[in-house]
Amino acid sequence: MNYDIVIIGSGITGASIARELSKYKLNIAVIDKASELPAGASRANSSMIHGGFDDKPGTMKAKFCVPGNKLWHKLKDVLDVHLDECGSYVCAFNDDEVKHLELLLEQGKTNGSPGVEIISGDKLREKEPNVSPDIVAALWSPEAGIINNFEAVNAMIESAQINGVKLFLETVATGLLLDDNGNVRGVSTTKGDFIAPVVINAGGVHAGEIASWAGDKSFKIIPTKGEYFLLDRSTKGFIHSFLFACPSKAGKGITVLQTAEGNLMSGPTATEQLDPEDRSTTPEGLAEVLKGARKLVPNFPVNMNITTFAGVRANTESGDFEIRTLKNPRGFVNAAGIKSPGFTSAPAIAEYVAGLVKEELADRVTLTPNDKFIPERHNIPRFLYLDMAERKKLAEKDPSYAQIVCRCETVTEGQVIEAIRRGARTVTAVKMMTRAGTGRCQGGFCCPRVAEILSRELGIPLEEVTRHGGESKLLVGKTKEFLLKKGAEA
Amino acid sequence: MSGKIDVLIIGAGPAGVAAGIGARREGAENVVVLERDWDLGGILQQCIHPGFGLRTFKEELTGPEYMHRFIKQAHEEGVEFRTNTMVFQIDRDTNTVWTMNKERGIEALNPSSIVLTMGCRERPLGAIRIPGGRPSGIYTAGTAQRFVNMEGYMPGKRAVILGSGDIGLIMARRMIWEGATVEGVYEVMSWPGGLRRNIAQCLDDYGIPFHLRTTVTKIHGQDRLEGVTVAEVDDKMTPIPGTERYVECDTLLLAIGLIPENELSRMAGVDIHPVTGGPVVNDLLQTTNPAIFAAGNVVIVYDLVDNVSDEGLIAGANAAKFALGKIPSTAKRIPVKGGENVRLYSPQFVTGKTDSIIFMRVTHPIEKACKVFATADGEEIYSQRLRYARPGEMNEVKIKADKVQNVNSITIDIQPV
Numbered sequence: 085m086n087y088d089i090v091i092i093g094s095g096i097t098g099a100s101i102a103r104e105l106s107k108y109k110l111n112i113a114v115i116d117k118a119s120e121l122p123a124g125a126s127r128a129n130s131s132m133i134h135g136g137f138d139d140k141p142g143t144m145k146a147k148f149c150v151p152g153n154k155l156w157h158k159l160k161d162v163l164d165v166h167l168d169e170c171g172s173y174v175c176a177f178n179d180d181e182v183k184h185l186e187l188l189l190e191q192g193k194t195n196g197s198p199g200v201e202i203i204s205g206d207k208l209r210e211k212e213p214n215v216s217p218d219i220v221a222a223l224w225s226p227e228a229g230i231i232n233n234f235e236a237v238n239a240m241i242e243s244a245q246i247n248g249v250k251l252f253l254e255t256v257a258t259g260l261l262l263d264d265n266g267n268v269r270g271v272s273t274t275k276g277d278f279i280a281p282v283v284i285n286a287g288g289v290h291a292g293e294i295a296s297w298a299g300d301k302s303f304k305i306i307p308t309k310g311e312y313f314l315l316d317r318s319t320k321g322f323i324h325s326f327l328f329a330c331p332s333k334a335g336k337g338i339t340v341l342q343t344a345e346g347n348l349m350s351g352p353t354a355t356e357q358l359d360p361e362d363r364s365t366t367p368e369g370l371a372e373v374l375k376g377a378r379k380l381v382p383n384f385p386v387n388m389n390i391t392t393f394a395g396v397r398a399n400t401e402s403g404d405f406e407i408r409t410l411k412n413p414r415g416f417v418n419a420a421g422i423k424s425p426g427f428t429s430a431p432a433i434a435e436y437v438a439g440l441v442k443e444e445l446a447d448r449v450t451l452t453p454n455d456k457f458i459p460e461r462h463n464i465p466r467f468l469y470l471d472m473a474e475r476k477k478l479a480e481k482d483p484s485y486a487q488i489v490c491r492c493e494t495v496t497e498g499q500v501i502e503a504i505r506r507g508a509r510t511v512t513a514v515k516m517m518t519r520a521g522t523g524r525c526q527g528g529f530c531c532p533r534v535a536e537i538l539s540r541e542l543g544i545p546l547e548e549v550t551r552h553g554g555e556s557k558l559l560v561g562k563t564k565e566f567l568l569k570k571g572a573e574a
Numbered sequence: 575m576s577g578k579i580d581v582l583i584i585g586a587g588p589a590g591v592a593a594g595i596g597a598r599r600e601g602a603e604n605v606v607v608l609e610r611d612w613d614l615g616g617i618l619q620q621c622i623h624p625g626f627g628l629r630t631f632k633e634e635l636t637g638p639e640y641m642h643r644f645i646k647q648a649h650e651e652g653v654e655f656r657t658n659t660m661v662f663q664i665d666r667d668t669n670t671v672w673t674m675n676k677e678r679g680i681e682a683l684n685p686s687s688i689v690l691t692m693g694c695r696e697r698p699l700g701a702i703r704i705p706g707g708r709p710s711g712i713y714t715a716g717t718a719q720r721f722v723n724m725e726g727y728m729p730g731k732r733a734v735i736l737g738s739g740d741i742g743l744i745m746a747r748r749m750i751w752e753g754a755t756v757e758g759v760y761e762v763m764s765w766p767g768g769l770r771r772n773i774a775q776c777l778d779d780y781g782i783p784f785h786l787r788t789t790v791t792k793i794h795g796q797d798r799l800e801g802v803t804v805a806e807v808d809d810k811m812t813p814i815p816g817t818e819r820y821v822e823c824d825t826l827l828l829a830i831g832l833i834p835e836n837e838l839s840r841m842a843g844v845d846i847h848p849v850t851g852g853p854v855v856n857d858l859l860q861t862t863n864p865a866i867f868a869a870g871n872v873v874i875v876y877d878l879v880d881n882v883s884d885e886g887l888i889a890g891a892n893a894a895k896f897a898l899g900k901i902p903s904t905a906k907r908i909p910v911k912g913g914e915n916v917r918l919y920s921p922q923f924v925t926g927k928t929d930s931i932i933f934m935r936v937t938h939p940i941e942k943a944c945k946v947f948a949t950a951d952g953e954e955i956y957s958q959r960l961r962y963a964r965p966g967e968m969n970e971v972k973i974k975a976d977k978v979q980n981v982n983s984i985t986i987d988i989q990p991v
Contacts, residue, residue: 558710
């Protein structure tokens with residue numbers, strides 16, 4: 085399989101780069117080891133679109149955060165993605181922390197973050213009555229927002245696919261292929277070789293290992309686990325925005341936010357670990373989150389919790405993004421070490437990477453504008469958010485939109501079928517694309533129904549349907565067959 | 575059937591079907607029961623084990639058999655059923671009920687009265703926050719039961735059951751019958767969550783180990799479940815260090831409690847009781863919205879289906895009376911209070927218009943002679959001796975209307991004698 089560019093990883097970084105490069109006449113492949121998107125850190129994060137005051141001027145993070153934020157405010161309509169333009173607060177509990185807010189304010193101004201200001205604790209409590217009475221002041225960032233990260237990654241990669249990009253899931257990169265001159269020739273994978281003169285490393289927590297295939301040892305990824313609580317959507321309005329505690333050396337600390345869909349959420353911890361794939365939650369981590377949540381929001385209604393989860397983000401020793409082309413081998417680009425504010429920065433990083441390819445790798449690929457580029461992408465209709473007239477119209481046109489599959493999030497069969505048409509192959513993929521199973525019963529009701537629809541639409545036996553690919557089958561076989569087999573064995 | 579719906583019932587499980595019968599018998603003309611599933615019967619469709627209807631029919635029936643008898647009666651009474659029909663919204667103030675169905679599309683119904691009979695759902699894993707991975711192979715017992723009994727598929731070969739609610743106990747036996755291994759049932763409390771008879775018939779008879787004061791503390795596996803860590807707990811239900819044990823399994827079934835399903839009730843604006851999780855009702859099973867009634871597990875989680883059917887009949891009859899203008903809107907509200915050992919109870923108010931039954935569960939088991947009783951303004955108005963009282967089994971307090979005509983409040987309790 086021959087391509088102009090192969091992108092390893094389809095998290096928000098890889099997907100954004102793919103879409104950006106699809107504005108040119110290029111043959112692009114994106115490969116990802118996951119069975120559904122988003123999978124890695126892009127799935128399990130705070131879903132924050134940062135205001136841009138937190139990053140030290142001069143860093144790559146500062147360079148991309150504010151432009152990324154501005155791009156998302158436009159992309160939300162172009163890509164039909166939920167972005168709650170709610171703003172954020174950094175909360176100070178004492179004079180020292182107020183001093184820190186002043187520093188952040190200055191930093192924000194330098195970084196070009198619009199409208200940041202310091203407000204009193206009382207003013208904050210007027211807007212957010214449930215925050216701690218001990219907060220004395222807060223830094224308000226009006227341009228910050230909270231995005232539906234499941235939708236955003238799928239929207240980005242779908243938009244790229246609309247413009248010709250090929251996506252290969254369940255495809256694990258195993259090594260870099262070099263030509264006789266020692267330059268990039270492609271990527272070897274578990275699904276065969278992908279031949280291309282340019283390879284972009286957007287491998288998230290695995291980006292360090294992938295870079296080492298190119299002999300690049302200039303940075304190291306430190307997998308850092310973040311654990312979260314997610315609460316029932318009936319907590320909507322308990323708070324309305326994104327609350328940070330004052331940052332410390334350990335990071336931005338535990339935050340409390342209302343997701344774009346209205347769930348109260350809190351996290352993350354920051355625990356360094358060796359295993360990039362260990363996304364298990366821990367008693368210690370969850371206790372730390374709860375403590376942090378209660379500091380900001382004393383009556384954090386943890387009894388409304390519907391799930392806990394963990395993500396592993398790609399921290400680096402430098403603390404900054406690692407984005408550059410390599411001199412040797414030629415054709416290799418790192419878009420690595422993308423952690424907070426990585427989601428925010430992704431569209432700006434994508435523009436920068438496209439620029440690098442254009443300017444620094446012109447000898448390997450030519451970037452001719454694709455005049456047929458279609459910027460818009462439409463989401464699967466969201467029944468929950470439609471008004472009654474729209475719902476009626478949809479149900480008349482296609483009766484499968486008059487059949488509820490997920491009762492918690494009011495997801496219809498029509499939406500599930502459309503997700504499958506767009507590439508969903510697992511129960512989790514349907515969840516990422518439609519939110520079926522994200523509600524208070526966590527799939528207890530809809531999982532068997534989604535599995536049946538997957539089986540029917542894909543023409544595969546029910547026992548072949550998986551939760552999230554690989555060995556994650558839902559069922560082990562038919563009842564009587566199982567019993568007979570056991571009888572025969574005995 | 576056409577014209578205005580007199581009584582609209584949401585959910586065709588045991589409570590809803592009985593409510594339909596009750597409403598028709600009381601004289602309501604157009605009685606419609608909505609059901610989101612393709613068939614009637616609610617959860618009893620998948621409860622193919624015997625043990626239902628001992629009180630109502632004086633014989634042991636399976637869930638589908640029990641429901642069949644009620645459904646047959648309902649058809650004979652002229653109740654209209656609409657299956658594959660989901661209510662997705664109720665507008666407060668107007669009591670407009672929005673439904674969807676593949677053939678009928680989206681419709682707005684404006685009945686004279688409504689009966690909420692949506693039943694309950696199982697508590698999910700997230701409610702108890704077990705650390706570890708998120709592999710496949712973790713199901714609520716009811717979901718697993720649907721897979722095995724309705725779809726004919728096995729969720730796994732080697733199961734651990736967390737919680738000792740009745741569905742978990744029933745599924746432990748069911749998994750054995752289908753050739754799987756059950757490593758044990760683990761219950762964090764010091765007493766079982768389900769009925770004693772189910773402990774005997776589903777666990778003891780099959781040699782399935784039952785561990786009280788023990789819980790799952792970690793989930794192992796990324797793709798498919800590989801095992802769980804279990805540990806004993808202290809009086810505060812905190813795991814005791816050093817008691818951890820790894821149990822290999824590919825399936826974890828959760829039977830950790832049931833929650834009345836009240837999204838629609840909240841939309842309709844009726845008051846929800848913080849302890850039962852169901853609508854606040856009076857002895858007519860009328861909610862705080864006078865046109866809306868509620869019965870069965872949507873109000874309080876029952877132990878026996880016979881009680882659910884009885885309550886359905888009462889709610890349906892009263893909803894019909896309301897639709898026919900026979901219930902005055904100025905009913906008395908005598909509050910019912912729970913004593914020391916009462917965890918939850920329903921109804922929370924009585925009107926004094928009819929004799930009524932208050933259903934309750936105790937907080938702590940009493941394994942010796944005790945009495946369940948009620949006092950009205952301090953005076954005993956009901957007392958019944960019991961051999962024991964257990965949280966897994968409901969108790970009843972019978973209130974005679976003539977005893978509460980001039981009282982301010984009623985208190986119920988169970989105490990040793």
